[in-house]
Amino acid sequence: MTRASLLLFCILSGLLHTAYGQTTSLYSYQDLSHLYYQAQKDSLKKVWACPDVFKERDTQKKLRELWDQRTENITDAIIHDDYVHDQDVYNYIIGIVRQIAAANPQLVSFSDLVLLDRSPSVNAYTIGGHVLAVNLGLIVFSRTREELALAIAHEMSHDILRHYENGMQERAAWLTSDEYKQSLKDVLSSRYDRLTKLHHILENYTFSRSRHQRYHETEADSLAIILLKKSNISFDSRYFLHLDSADGDYLQHLQQPLKTYFAAYQLPYEDSWTIRRSHGLSTRTYNFSDTSHIEDSVKTHPDCVQRCEQTRRWNSANPQSTPIPAAVREKASKMLIWNLYTSGTLTPCLYRILLEKDKGVKDPWYDFMVSNIFYGLYYADRQLNRFNAIGIIQKEYISRDYYALQNLLDQMPRDNLRQSCETFGKEAFWTSLQNPERNLKELLKFMALNTDVLNQKQLAKAAHDYSADNSGSMYCEFADNLSKK
Amino acid sequence: MTRVFCPLLLILIATATQAQTKVFKEVGEDIATEVKAITQDNTLVGYLAFTRLEKTDIDSFNYRVTIMDENLNDIGTVNFRQRNLELMSVSFEQDVLCLGYLEAAMAGVLTGKEARQAYRHANMQNQILLQFISLSGKIINRFTSPVTLSSTPVTGTGSAWTYHMASYLKNGMQIKNLAGKGFCVFYGDEDKKEILILDTAGKLIRRKKVTVDYPYYFLQTSGTDIYLLTKMHITPAEGGYQLHSYSAADSTLKEFVLDLKDKQGNWLKVLSFDNDPSSNKTFVGGCIINPDREKDFTTAHDLSRAPYLGVFSMTLGTNKNDVKTTYSYWSNENIPGVNKDGLFAGDNEFYARYQTVFRDFSGTTVFVGSALVEKRLLGAAKYKFADAVFVTQDAKGKLILDTHLPCDETSYFGPAGQLDQMDHKDFYKVVNQDTHTNFIIVDDATNIYIYNFNNRKLMRTISHKDGRTIIKVFPAKEGHILVSEYNGKEKQTRFSIEAL
Numbered sequence: 001m002t003r004a005s006l007l008l009f010c011i012l013s014g015l016l017h018t019a020y021g022q023t024t025s026l027y028s029y030q031d032l033s034h035l036y037y038q039a040q041k042d043s044l045k046k047v048w049a050c051p052d053v054f055k056e057r058d059t060q061k062k063l064r065e066l067w068d069q070r071t072e073n074i075t076d077a078i079i080h081d082d083y084v085h086d087q088d089v090y091n092y093i094i095g096i097v098r099q100i101a102a103a104n105p106q107l108v109s110f111s112d113l114v115l116l117d118r119s120p121s122v123n124a125y126t127i128g129g130h131v132l133a134v135n136l137g138l139i140v141f142s143r144t145r146e147e148l149a150l151a152i153a154h155e156m157s158h159d160i161l162r163h164y165e166n167g168m169q170e171r172a173a174w175l176t177s178d179e180y181k182q183s184l185k186d187v188l189s190s191r192y193d194r195l196t197k198l199h200h201i202l203e204n205y206t207f208s209r210s211r212h213q214r215y216h217e218t219e220a221d222s223l224a225i226i227l228l229k230k231s232n233i234s235f236d237s238r239y240f241l242h243l244d245s246a247d248g249d250y251l252q253h254l255q256q257p258l259k260t261y262f263a264a265y266q267l268p269y270e271d272s273w274t275i276r277r278s279h280g281l282s283t284r285t286y287n288f289s290d291t292s293h294i295e296d297s298v299k300t301h302p303d304c305v306q307r308c309e310q311t312r313r314w315n316s317a318n319p320q321s322t323p324i325p326a327a328v329r330e331k332a333s334k335m336l337i338w339n340l341y342t343s344g345t346l347t348p349c350l351y352r353i354l355l356e357k358d359k360g361v362k363d364p365w366y367d368f369m370v371s372n373i374f375y376g377l378y379y380a381d382r383q384l385n386r387f388n389a390i391g392i393i394q395k396e397y398i399s400r401d402y403y404a405l406q407n408l409l410d411q412m413p414r415d416n417l418r419q420s421c422e423t424f425g426k427e428a429f430w431t432s433l434q435n436p437e438r439n440l441k442e443l444l445k446f447m448a449l450n451t452d453v454l455n456q457k458q459l460a461k462a463a464h465d466y467s468a469d470n471s472g473s474m475y476c477e478f479a480d481n482l483s484k485k
Numbered sequence: 486m487t488r489v490f491c492p493l494l495l496i497l498i499a500t501a502t503q504a505q506t507k508v509f510k511e512v513g514e515d516i517a518t519e520v521k522a523i524t525q526d527n528t529l530v531g532y533l534a535f536t537r538l539e540k541t542d543i544d545s546f547n548y549r550v551t552i553m554d555e556n557l558n559d560i561g562t563v564n565f566r567q568r569n570l571e572l573m574s575v576s577f578e579q580d581v582l583c584l585g586y587l588e589a590a591m592a593g594v595l596t597g598k599e600a601r602q603a604y605r606h607a608n609m610q611n612q613i614l615l616q617f618i619s620l621s622g623k624i625i626n627r628f629t630s631p632v633t634l635s636s637t638p639v640t641g642t643g644s645a646w647t648y649h650m651a652s653y654l655k656n657g658m659q660i661k662n663l664a665g666k667g668f669c670v671f672y673g674d675e676d677k678k679e680i681l682i683l684d685t686a687g688k689l690i691r692r693k694k695v696t697v698d699y700p701y702y703f704l705q706t707s708g709t710d711i712y713l714l715t716k717m718h719i720t721p722a723e724g725g726y727q728l729h730s731y732s733a734a735d736s737t738l739k740e741f742v743l744d745l746k747d748k749q750g751n752w753l754k755v756l757s758f759d760n761d762p763s764s765n766k767t768f769v770g771g772c773i774i775n776p777d778r779e780k781d782f783t784t785a786h787d788l789s790r791a792p793y794l795g796v797f798s799m800t801l802g803t804n805k806n807d808v809k810t811t812y813s814y815w816s817n818e819n820i821p822g823v824n825k826d827g828l829f830a831g832d833n834e835f836y837a838r839y840q841t842v843f844r845d846f847s848g849t850t851v852f853v854g855s856a857l858v859e860k861r862l863l864g865a866a867k868y869k870f871a872d873a874v875f876v877t878q879d880a881k882g883k884l885i886l887d888t889h890l891p892c893d894e895t896s897y898f899g900p901a902g903q904l905d906q907m908d909h910k911d912f913y914k915v916v917n918q919d920t921h922t923n924f925i926i927v928d929d930a931t932n933i934y935i936y937n938f939n940n941r942k943l944m945r946t947i948s949h950k951d952g953r954t955i956i957k958v959f960p961a962k963e964g965h966i967l968v969s970e971y972n973g974k975e976k977q978t979r980f981s982i983e984a985l
Contacts, residue, residue, distance in 0.1 A: 184508045187508055187512065188507075188508055188511060191540065192539070192540050192541050192542055193539060193540075193541050193547075194511075194512045194515065194539050194540075195512050195515070195516070195538050195539040195547070196539065196541075196547070198508065198509075198512050277919040277963075278555060278962060278963060279525065279526075279528055279530055279918075279963065280529075280530045280531060280554055280555030280556070280962050280963075281523070281530050281531035281552070281553075281554040281555060281560060281577075281620075282531075282554035282555055282556055282558065282560075284580060284620055285580075285620065286560050286561060286580075286620035286621070287620065287621045287622070288552075288560060288561020288562070288563075288620070288621065288622035381983075384945075384947065384956075384968045384970075384981055384983050385979075385981050385983075386981075386983060386984070387556075387981040387982045387983055388979070388981050392556045392558065393558075394554070394558050394560070410984070411984070414984075455951075456952055
């Protein structure tokens with residue numbers, strides 16, 4: 001290969017790589033769980049037969065009810081597309097699961113059903129029965145493969161230790177115990193303090209369960225560390241501290257002033273829109289004892305600082321930090337953003353995009369999503385639903401920037417919102433996007449900018465046409481939601 | 486009170502057996518919640534949910550107050566135990582909430598058996614209770630004053646064999662904030678009517694007996710000025726208003742009293758008793774009753790026979806001399822386009838059935854109502870209600886037909902058609918202090934019309950019914966409406982607070 005052809009090859013590879021980066025398609029409509037996991041869903045119903053555990057008929061019956069309830073919960077979640085299958089992200093997660101399983105054959109001897117939950121909350125969970133779910137929020141939040149592996153190993157440990165199944169058995173035994181039945185009878189026979197008495201019964205149970213559960217968590221932590229050690233995956237107890245900060249997604253600040261992001265799209269912007277113009281209680285300083293605070297006695301997880309301290313001695317000598325591949329993280333982030341959009345929560349959706357912009361992303365897909373948000377907001381406004389589309393969060397739980405953005409979306413005059421939609425319609429980035437994206441713009445434009453208020457039939461027809469023309473596109477889910485309304 | 490299950494119970498019902506469900510259901514049935522708006526300076530600043538949780542002894546209950554901001558987000562809860570309470574009014578000033586209750590074993594509508602039990606066990610006197618709650622969730626003070634309840638048998642509740650009795654505070658209780666000072670409370674029972682002034686620490690500053698005993702009382706405050714509008718039962722039935730003014734700045738709560746009559750002694754009918762959004766002064770607006778037609782005001786035919794001589798607006802002040810009234814009589818030649826019967830002449834002649842009055846930010850008084858259109862067929866009159874009409878009154882009393890807003894028209898009806906049954910329009914005022922904009926919501930039979938008076942622009946038309954969805958709107962925080970959408974298919978109600 002000559003030097004010139006080598007140079008040409010490099011340039012072409014670079015261009016191809018860039019093009020790939022910008023056009024990497026996300027999952028298809030068929031990857032939504034109601035379609036992708038249809039077979040698994042049906043087989044779960046057959047495979048998950050309730051074991052005979054109790055001799056007492058009532059208790060066994062109750063266990064069966066709880067068991068069936070679990071099956072129903074997971075199958076409902078599959079039907080409602082709580083999960084999605086993206087091959088790249090799935091491969092990455094299953095790679096971690098298989099590495100742990102292969103290194104611990106005496107403990108892990110099952111074929112897992114690993115699900116990607118579309119939730120933005122930083123969490124992974126198991127519901128027993130060898131079903132493991134990893135939230136997209138966790139994948140986006142985790143800094144390294146090792147940190148993600150700790151969360152996965154922790155959930156695998158719960159499954160190995162049959163915590164969920166044991167929990168169901170304990171619950172069945174409690175709900176059918178003479179003590180419980182008598183305490184309920186006492187509630188009914190008493191004339192006074194009935195709610196308090198009922199509350200005490202449940203609190204005592206919750207306390208006892210939480211104590212167990214906290215013990216279970218510690219047990220799962222210990223086993224997870226063993227699983228990781230045997231799998232040659234580094235463990236660093238500080239991962240717990242990072243996971244403890246998971247609630248602060250919208251407490252992060254933006255790197256630029258809000259108007260800079262708006263100026264980039266030539267969108268109307270006024271500082272006054274970002275300031276709450278209200279005399280309402282939301283603007284006051286209030287300091288009620290935090291009612292959302294969970295009493296220490298009923299916390300299910302031990303304190304993360306405590307977990308960090310307790311497990312420090314198991315830290316790997318030279319812990320590795322393997323970054324999560326940018327492509328995996330980016331796909332998870334995009335899926336998360338799209339899911340927030342389809343569920344109609346536009347402020348967190350836009351804020352996540354701005355946070356991504358801070359990381360320097362140039363992908364026009366994000367511009368497409370910002371455009372969708374403005375079309376969506378204008379449409380919501382016309383439908384008298386802007387308030388719900390914004391999803392106002394109290395200032396105490398969000399950053400100053402998030403608060404300003406929330407105020408802006410709430411207070412931007414309707415005409416400026418329309419102007420924003422029109423501006424987006426003319427943006428240059430549309431040329432880099434594919435037909436499904438461009439057609440979605442047309443659908444949104446039809447919905448939002450139509451001079452007449454559309455009736456349900458017109459909407460359903462437009463949505464149906466979109467699905468027909470863009471068969472297989474992930475955006476058909478949005479059209480589906482419109483048709484179902 | 487609306488009965489609701491608490492979320493804790495709902496969660497548990499899901500896993501409970503039938504017998505257990507019975508327990509949760511029975512306990513849940515004792516729980517009742519009532520939601521009230523929290524206002525300051527006549528502006529909605531939040532919401533409050535008052536929940537009776539359970540009975541704790543022979544005459545006491547556990548209660549929970551949940552305070553929400555103007556976006557319906559919870560900001561805190563307060564739990565307390567008290568005798569049987571009926572929440573009557575709420576106000577807010579300087580980061581303190583003032584909640585006014587009637588505390589009485591017999592309060593509310595009780596069956597005969599419940600009433601007898603309550604009476605037997607009532608070992609405390611009936612009283613009003615004012616509770617002062619800070620934004621840190623502490624009950625910082627309470628104030629009580631004994632009252633005598635009124636009682637009346639209630640018909641139409643339960644079966645014919647069940648006797649129900651209602652026990653209540655004869656003239657209720659109203660609380661308004663006094664800007665920078667505290668709260669003004671009016672209440673009236675069988676024996677007395679009182680105005681109480683309390684600071685934000687809950688300390689009683691002054692109390693004043695209201696010496697007149699009339700059926701209706703309406704409280705309004707402006708700065709430290711306090712106005713009590715009363716209405717007596719007299720002929721004319723639409724008249725009989727009297728204004729009592731007090732000053733909280735004056736240590737004796739000096740009072741002046743004003744019969745609401747024009748200079749010729751004609752009674753005035755009050756349509757609005759509100760504050761001017763620009764000056765914050767209290768004003769009264771309404772119609773001047775025609776003494777010759779004072780008994781005839783209920784039918785379409787009555788409205789076409791001049792039951793009113795004109796309209797008036799009255800701006801109140803601390804002293805009697807500060808009160809300024811502007812009258813506009815139909816007979817005045819300075820009012821172009823209106824004949825002596827109040828008929829607006831022109832291509833589309835109509836009589837206006839005024840329903841409310843508001844002031845815009847330039848101080849102009851606007852009378853708002855429905856247009857009653859008359860048509861004569863072979864000498865017989867037929868009527869229909871058509872547009873919403875906005876009539877402005879300037880400082881000299883000159884009236885101008887400002888706007889015809891096309892709304893839902895009724896079909897034609899006869900002269901005996903009752904106005905309050907045939908006219909389906911309700912009017913709400915919404916003010917945006919920030920942009921100095923006045924909106925009027927016309928809630929009509931088929932549609933809801935949102936009109937921006939400043940721009941003279943119809944902002945939105947919302948159909949009450951969209952498929953199986955029924956939409957209603959209510960005033961909310963400044964410049965916003967609360968939209969309730971009931972989806973008949975899913976049997977769910979969605980609430981949304983939307984900017985106008």
